[in-house]
Amino acid sequence: MEKTLDSLSWRYAVKKFSPERVVSEAKITLLGAAFNLTATSYGLQPIRLLIVRNQALQDQLVSTSYGQRQVADASHLLVLCIEKSIDRDYIESYFERVHQVRGTSQEILRPFREGLLESFSEKTPEEIRNWAVNQAYLAMGNLLTVCAVERIDSCPMEGFDPAALSEILDLSEKNLEPVLLLPVGYRSETDMFSEFKKVRKDETETVIYYKE
Numbered sequence: 001m002e003k004t005l006d007s008l009s010w011r012y013a014v015k016k017f018s019p020e021r022v023v024s025e026a027k028i029t030l031l032g033a034a035f036n037l038t039a040t041s042y043g044l045q046p047i048r049l050l051i052v053r054n055q056a057l058q059d060q061l062v063s064t065s066y067g068q069r070q071v072a073d074a075s076h077l078l079v080l081c082i083e084k085s086i087d088r089d090y091i092e093s094y095f096e097r098v099h100q101v102r103g104t105s106q107e108i109l110r111p112f113r114e115g116l117l118e119s120f121s122e123k124t125p126e127e128i129r130n131w132a133v134n135q136a137y138l139a140m141g142n143l144l145t146v147c148a149v150e151r152i153d154s155c156p157m158e159g160f161d162p163a164a165l166s167e168i169l170d171l172s173e174k175n176l177e178p179v180l181l182l183p184v185g186y187r188s189e190t191d192m193f194s195e196f197k198k199v200r201k202d203e204t205e206t207v208i209y210y211k212e
Contacts, residue, residue, distance in 0.1 A: 004149070009198065011148035014155045014183075016191035017073040023152055023184055028053075028076055031184070034146040038139040042116060044094050046086050046132040047139055048176055050079035050169065057168070064164040065181065070155045074183030079169070080139055081176040082132040091117055129177075136179045143182060157181040 028051060035049045052058060058072045065071045083090065095113045098104055120128065140156055147154040162178050165171070171178060187194050200206075 007148040007151070008145070010151070011144065011154070012193060012196070012198070014070060014074075014153045014185075014187050014191060015193045016188040017070055017075070017153065017155075017183065017185040018188040019073045019185075021075065021186040023075040023186070027150055027152060030150065031078070031143060031146060031152070034142060035139055038142040040135045040138060041131065042094075043098075044086070044091065045135070046083045046090075047136050048081045048083065048174075049139070050081060050171075050176075050178075052077040052079065052169075060168055061160075061165060064168065065157065065160040068157065068159065070157070070183040071181065073185070073188075074155070075185035076183070078143065078182040078184060079165070079178050080136045080180040080182065081171065081174075081178045082129070082136055084175045084177050086120070086128050086132060088117060088121075091120060133179050140180050140182060147184060152184050153187045154182055154184045157183070 032049060032051065035047075036045075038047075040047065052061075053076045055072070058074070058077055061077065062069060062072045071077055091113070095109050098109060099106060123131070144154060144156060146152075158180060160178075160181055165178050166176075169178075
């Protein structure tokens with residue numbers, strides 16, 4: 001318990017990475033697995049993760065991120081994306097996967113499948129997009145925690161130009177929309193923010209207990 005809180009206290013949004021330090025492939029693979037295991041609404045996983053380890057590309061992406069050098073100086077850049085087409089076929093494929101993995105009969109799955117299809121048919125494209133974006137934020141939170149536990153530094157970022165980034169990474173070809181960036185690596189010894197105390201409300205102001 002103490003180790004978990006220590007890891008979360010150790011974490012901060014890195015402002016300056018050490019470019020020469022590289023996260024091991026084993027730990028990058030771990031982050032990919034953690035992303036895939038993230039809880040998502042209905043289990044539909046309308047999210048994809050791009051892992052960029054290409055200095056020329058990372059340098060190019062700085063201009064799409066309002067000059068934030070973390071994108072280029074980090075060991076790897078994680079790009080959290082949403083699927084642009086979450087339609088009937090997408091939902092049907094999820095239930096087929098449930099059938100294959102768990103062996104659940106189609107008869108048992110039918111009520112849930114039909115209910116979900118009806119629910120999504122009543123949503124506007126913007127409502128579906130907003131729902132998918134929320135799932136990306138769930139994944140970001142999970143990745144931040146795993147990074148902290150593994151002592152991988154990170155910097156969650158919303159500030160970037162999605163259209164420009166999409167063009168550079170050819171995301172339209174993959175039918176994806178980028179919504180969040182997460183540079184990962186190791187903090188520079190000259191990043192003064194690493195020594196700053198965390199500024200948080202007192203826990204009594206943010207956590208409410210209902211007890212017997």
